[in-house]
Amino acid sequence: MNNALVPVKSDESLGELIQLVSFNLDQEEYGVDVLKVREIIRMPTVTRVPNTPHYVDGVINLRGKVIPIISMRKKFGLMEVENDKQTRIMVMDVDGELMGFIVDAVSEVIRISGSEIQPSPAVVASGIDQECIAGVINQAERLLVLLNLEKMFSQDEKQVFGSL
Amino acid sequence: MPPIDCEDQELLEGFLAETTELLEKLDDDLVALEKSSEDSELLNRIFRSIHTVKGASSFLGFDLLVKVTHKTEDVLNRLRKGELLVNPEIMDVVLEATDLVKILVSDIKSGDIQEREIDGTIAKLLPLLSETAAVQPQAPPTEAEPKENGSTQSNPAEQAQPIEPSAPAPGPDPSAVTKPEATPTPPQKIGGDIVPKKAATPIKPAEGKGEDLSDNTTVRVDVKRLDDLMNQVGELVLERNRMIQINQNLQQGDVNKVDFNEEFSKLTKRMNFVTSELQMQVLKMRMLPVEKVFKKFPRIVRSMARDLGKEVDLQIFGEETELDRSVVDEIGDPLIHLIRNAMDHGLETPDERIAVGKPRVGTLVLAAVHEGNQIIISIKDDGRGIDTDRVGRKAVEKGLISEEQLSAMSQRELFDLIFLPGFSTKEKASDLSGRGVGMDVVKTNIKKLNGLIEIKSEKGLGSEFILRLPLTLAIIQSLLVEVEGEIYSIPLSSVLETLRVDQRQFHLIGGQEVLKLRDMVLPLMRLQKIFNVQQHYEQNDFCYVVVVGAADKRMGLVVTRLVGQQEVAIKSLGNYLANIPGIAGSTILGDGRVTLIVDPVGLIDGGEGGSGR
Incomplete structure (x- = not known):
């Protein structure tokens, strides 16, 4: 899966350069802005939190701070799989709050220029909210879905979080 | 110079601390002002500082200090209005005056008040005031009158300026200053206990915003x-x-x-x-004396008593009781509401009181005391008490409960009705109360603090609201319990007792499991069900029941096993998971795992809603 990944040469000069962290989820490759990613950790023990949306796996202790863990697979309605050696938690900054997202594997940091981002086609993988897809990066050998974390949770979901 | 009363010692200490702080800043500010004389913000700050010192010292009777600060203030006022321009000469004089103020303050601090030569400095200040003041000496006497505190030698009219707008200026300003002196009279109506505090409050508004700000961000530590x-x-x-x-x-x-x-x-x-x-x-x-909250009450009570035409003797006990600043910040509002409630609903008017044979002046007791790991604050009045019949009727009228519910209610449950949002016995909402919000606020805030409220009331004799609050919110004693393999932590402050019982002793009343506990029927709640925990062990007849109380309700939580008691530091779950029913937060155990802290209050209140999931 990783053989096609060649860091992009960044001299396209169109638009500003963006650095993305790319990760894998059910055969697809996704990217998020590197500035949003705080750290990438292996799976620790997750404490289940009752009465939360199904995609909230629980909370973990991140060096004394308790942060919620969200399963990307569950969130996007993908098939659930056992965690393996590649499974990682990407700790990211979402609206000023730290949150951990479980992904299948984290591959690398790539640079692209803003102009390479295309709007996403009307129909993308069924479970994923169109909302949180900021665009698609279509390069010779790869297709990368750019996620917008701020839109990860719809207003409704934030409401649910807030008023459960 | 009049000596200070011993009971005002605390006030004096406050004055000294505050004044020292102000003076320290004043020096820097004055120096800065010389460099940037256009900075009106800075000038205003300086003016306020001096003004505060003046107000406070005149209230405490430090005449020398008042004289110096008064003159300095006048000069600064002129600077502020642009009638004088900042120049080194003026600054010299102002700085000299400031130095003199410092000397006087340090005299007071050392407890050795001596007559010092101040006329020299004042004489230097005076020309700055009168030089240009000659043109319009006949300022309207009405405006000049309030200004005369008896502490100034020069006629205020002299200070009225040739420039027209300045004439009214002395008006509003001295009125603020005279306030502190005016107030000691009215409190006598209310009762000796609160006189010193009462008198202290009017100074507050003069302190300015800077003080408030520093109050919350810095701590003074012994x-x-x-x-x-x-x-x-x-x-x-x-x-x-x-x-x-x-x-x-x-x-x-x-x-x-x-x-x-x-x-x-x-x-x-x-x-x-x-x-x-x-x-x-x-x-x-992190501890602060609860006085920080209490000290504003005499003023509130006084003004409310006036508005309502009631006579109240406010007695405050235990204001030195210390509690965590996080708690101090939170209890202000609920206490105000409770006091308001006692004033408006509890206490009767003087005529009513005499009619029922009570002393004309009502008593309101505000007391704080430590008890183990808790602080107990009680607000007690000797008013008419809670009329449970009326409360019940009102609640039915407002559709908050049904007739059947009402008839099944115990005395305690009836008291509890007053905490329902939207409940009020008042026909009309007034400025003070009657919107049915206050008690709801009280309950919500106390709940937030993991506290309990208890109401004692007897019709005709008065009511007492007892708040039990944890000393701190950061670290709590908790009981660790196991629910089918998962560990949860229950704040020990709400745990009343734990029992090991045979599940066959449980009874079912209308689908609700209950346990007969001595003379009481205890509703039970299975944490396993509420938290959707998967069955981990084989069915066991024996289980443990943790009896928890919140506000004034009791409930039994059914758990698999008790693990032990531990002191835990509370960690928030962050914004996204902040409002999970039944969960108050989380904590990290010795092995680094996260454990959730159960919110007994939330469970008791939202029992039905939570278990449905």
Whole structure:
């Protein structure tokens, strides 16, 4: 899966350069802005939190701070799989709050220029909210879905979080 | 110079601390002003500082101080209005005056008040005031009148300026200053207990915003407490070294197991001791006397008593009781509402009181006391008490409960009705109360603080609201319980008792499991169900019931096993998971795992809603 990944040469000069962290989820490759990613950790023990949306796996202790863990697979309605050696938690900054997202594997940091981002086609993988897809990066050998974390949770979901 | 009453000592200390702080800043500000004379913000700040010192010292009767600050203030006022321009000469004089103020303050601080030569400095200030003042000496006497505190030698009219707009200026300003002197009279109506405090409050508004700001962001810590803390830290460092040593020995393999065990258990004990000491110390530093909240009440009570035409004697006890600043910040609102409630609903008017044979002046007692790990605040009035019949009727009228519910209610449940949002016995909402919000606020805030409310009331004799609050919100004692393999932590402050019972003793009333506990029927709640925990063990007849109380309700939580009691530091779950029903927060156990803290109050209130999931 990783053989096609060649860091992009960044001299396209169109638009500003963006650095993305790319990760894998059910055969697809996704990217998020590197500035949003705080750290990438292996799976620790997750404490289940009752009465939360199904995609909230629980909370973990991140060096004394308790942060919620969200399963990307569950969130996007993908098939659930056992965690393996590649499974990682990407700790990211979402609206000023730290949150951990479980992904299948984290591959690398790539640079692209803003102009390479295309709007996403009307129909993308069924479970994923169109909302949180900021665009698609279509390069010779790869297709990368750019996620917008701020839109990860719809207003409704934030409401649910807030008023459960 | 009049000596200070001993009972005003605290006031004096406050005055000194505040004045010292102001003067310290004043120096810097004055110097800065000389450099940037256009900065009106800065000038205003200086003016306010001097004004505050003047107000406070005139209230405390430090005449010399008043004279100097008054004149300085006048000069600054002119600067502020642009009638004088900042120049080195003026600044010299102002700075000299400031120095004189400092000397006077330090005199007061040392308790050795002496007559000092101040006329020299004042004489220097005076020309700045009168030079240009000659043109319009006939300022309207009405405006000049309030200004005359008897402390100034020069006629205020002299200070009225040739420039037209300045003439009315002295008006509003001295009125603010005269306030402190005016107030000591009215409190006598209310009762001796609160006179000193009462009198102190009017100064507050003059302090300005800067004071408030620093109040919340900086802490004043007793040096002794700091020293103690340093000692403890020293101990901790020693223990750490010891630990490194033990580890080294172990790595090198030159210890036998028995020795190591002994050494290590000793170390553990000492570590335990030092950390808990350290924790106490830090906790103490966060402590504030509850007086911080209480001191604004005399003023509130007084103005409310006037508005309502009632006569009240407010008695405050235990204002030195300390509690965590996080709690102090939160209890202000609920207390105001409770006091308001007692004033408006509890206490009768003087005529009514005489009619029922009570003393004309009502009594309102506000008391705070420590009890173990809790602080207990009680608000007690000797008014008409809670009329449970009326409360019940109103609740039915407003559709908050049904007739059947009402008839089944105990006295305690009836009292509890007043906490329902939207409940009010008032026909019409007034400025003070009657919107049915206040008590709801009280309940919500107390709940937020993990506190309990208890109501004692007897019709015709008065009511008492008792708040039980934890000393701190950061670290709590908790009971760790196991629910089918998952560990949860229950705040010990709400745990009343724990029992080991046979599940066959449970009864079912209308689908609700209950347990007969002595003379009481205890509703039960299975944490396993509420938290959707998967069955982990085989069915066992015996289980444990943790009896929890919140506000004034009781409930039994059914758990698999009790793990033990532990002190835990509360960690928030962050914004996204902040409002999970039944969960108050989380904490991290010794092994690094996260454990959720159960919110008994939330469970009791939202029992039905929560279990449905």
